[in-house]
Amino acid sequence: MKVIFIHPHGSNFMPGVQDITTIFNIMPPLGIMSIAAWLERHNIEVEIIDCYATPLGVDDLADEVIRRRPDAVGFSTTTSAFREGYRIASAIKERDARIVTVFGGAHPCTMGAPLLDDFPAIDYLVIGEGEQTMLELAQAGFKGVESLPGIAFRRDGKGVFTSQRELIANLDDLPFPAYHLLPGFPERYTLPLFSFPTAPNTSIISSRGCPYACSYCDRSVFSRGFRFNSPEYIVEHVAMLNRDYGIRHVFFYDDLFTFDRKRVAEFCDLKAKRGLKVTYNCIARLEHVDEELLALLKRSGCWQVNFGIESGDPEVLKKHRKFYGLDEVGKKLQMVKKAGMRVKGLFMIGLPGEDEAAIRRTIDYALSLPLEEINVTKFTPFPGAPIYKTIREQGEFDENWELMNCMNFVFVPTGMTKEQLERLYNEFIRRFYHRTRIHWGYTKMLWKSPHSILVFLRHLPEILAFERKQKW
Template sequence: MVDIIFTRIYHSLDEEFGYLSKFGYVEISNGLCWLAAVARQHKYNVEIIDALPLKLNNNDLASEIAKKSPKYVGITACSIDIYGAFDFASKLKSIRPDIVTILGGAHITAVPRETMERFPSFDIGVIGEGEDTIIDLLDSLEEKNSKKLSDVNGIIYRDAGNISVTNPLRSIVDMDSLPLPAWDLLPNINKHFFAPPWTMHSGKTVTIITSRGCPYQCIYCDRKIFGNKVRFHSAEYVKDMIKTLHFKYGILHFRIADDNFIVNKKRLREICDLLRKENIKVTWSCLARVDSIDSENLALMKKAGCWSIAFGIETGSQKIHDFEKKKVTLEKIESAVKLTRKAGIRTIGFNIIGHPLETIETIKETINFNKKIKIDDFKTQFMVPFPGSELYQIAEQYGTFNKDWKSMSVFQEPVFVPHGLTKEDLIKWNKKGFWSFYLQPRVILAYLTHIRSFNDMKMIFMGGFTLISWKIKALFYPKHN
């Protein structure tokens, strides 16, 4: 008998990425895999049914889980998926009202009480990191310990018609105490998951996380789950993750999704040395802050297989950076990109359209700044003041803000529109920035020289077709673009 099934719901690429759905992707949920691994380590019978890659709608997912008769179902959901998760939980309850539904993830952590009040089909919510909490919770429900639900830290639950919140749980200190994620419980990794096409590593690619937490205070980020203190897996643990995925699952490229992978220079060097010492022939990419870049470590990263680094450029306006507490300068961004490109590592610029204080001129500054510093890939998304962020509390002082949780996609229509701009302005300039960047001859040439496979060629063709179609629409239907 299955004790607990962990799941996330399905949504289409169109629902998440909108007009960029051709460039959409489905990545593994490391969170579900760690929860499952910890539960299994504590002798619970565990399964993962990941509806997203399997494309199971809520009816089919509820039916599939009900057939397996678990005692508990753990659901992860971000803000955009919270209504869908509620719909799934309601359908499951209509079939098997005895199954206890446990909700975790960024959304319930950010707004726990409001979420439980709105959605009665969730029995219990896990607030914050879930690995320690889920064991205490399951042991309490199974009466393996003497704890009542009120004694389990880090949860919100229903209690005789009321909603109760327990004391917060302390963050995990020893990250290596976690077992390796239970990737074996996922559907076939190479068949069902795929990376963003622009990585040019669309085959046999997975995302891994090697640290948690961020010490910075950017107002648009939600740090409620992992906190402001960075906690690291050791270099040995990271090597074991990469080695397992490479040799057991045939993974060739790794997207390291830490907020700032290279902030711990000593650990960075140890990881690079281990990959080279053990002759693990993989490539990898990571995220980094521009103020953590130096030539010596870039050279080591390149030798260890680093293929690209993504920087949070966000805007070409220093005024906006300062307002949002980013604590970087445009000069530092330009220097970091120059050093990275000199080391032979591709650079990706993540940018946001629609900041507080944004104007048409600052959007132009963002587009032109990315061109000026010769970033290799220019990525944009709309500003979304997510629950749990500082901006969520103050956004309406600086523009109109649609707080409908199910609309909070960074790629769909803007939910936040700064004063002085319209939604149509943001959509128009987002598209204009995209095609004006990618129609640069140097960018086209760079993409053509990086073709390694038919999938790469297909991605470039789709991208080119999309750019041309946008340009034609802009010329002949200017009011709609």
């Protein structure tokens, strides 16, 4: 039995604009790497084709798959990458109809069995966590699987869902993701520019699920529960990356790395005892931050902390996520800087209920905060998010899956226009980054993140062309 996993890219950055993300930010597809490692542990031959790192046209990719002669091909797709994944699956089926195609990931998990009614080149969907479900499918030879939990298949030509599979109780039972299956790892992969002090670097996910209920978050794969790897497992994971691949910096891509204080404290202590010279970034919620936690993070090598701030308008925040006092945010961020770590703020514009005044409050608020860097996404109502059910009541929604990547305004709140949103988005980026304090901060990166500076200079023509297109 041989399975090839494909991670489709989706040529959908912004229409008419070169996608420069594949130059400055390619992170490994950790989800399919975890499933691949689990299958390998059970003696199933596995390969991975990551279209972000090795882009190929649909026909060339299908030809490559046929050349490798798999029994099945698994696709992990977001909403924006689903149709590209389907085009690849269709091309494979045209060449060899015997190859089984299986789709998993956020979009298939959200849309469920009815997806099979409209996309005949897909044989199975994996709904929910994929490791054990994919293993049992493969062990059964992708036949007679009607009783397996966690899948959708066709019965009398119609998509049907079997039953929910129980979540993996102990994530430490899983092997480390199969980094060794990525051609060019770690050199071909990199964290976002200026978000690391050294290279090579990579990302880790050490937990699954989230107990919070923000209106815009899709929890279709791992649900609202919260499970996590033990401190011992995380330290061994970091040590393996350092020993086997020379990794010197990691990004804990968990939504809630700091949720469990005891786990964080034990991780920091174990990492120090092992003498691991690997720095890291993490994402934290403002509610968790205090001086004790920040001291732990800094002492164990934390370099940057990212915070989801989203909006500077109190009414917008109350509507879409757990509310926190905006006057407290600046104090918390200043505590992070005082502890000696960089601070990045994550914002979103175009949320239901926003108008120009609310977005301007967010822009002014962001400029008042002690942030070194921001990431601003364009609100996208994903099918698995709570807000999706009523989204058409709150504005104009163009449900074009291929553009639903948080880089396109597919939703326009009532009373606004897409042109207005684009103008405010560009103003946000321009006003934040065209400031002396920010310019000086990047100047200091000459010695804080020399690898980023070299990559930046090497690709300066692409950056300038992108800025001209964006009118920043």
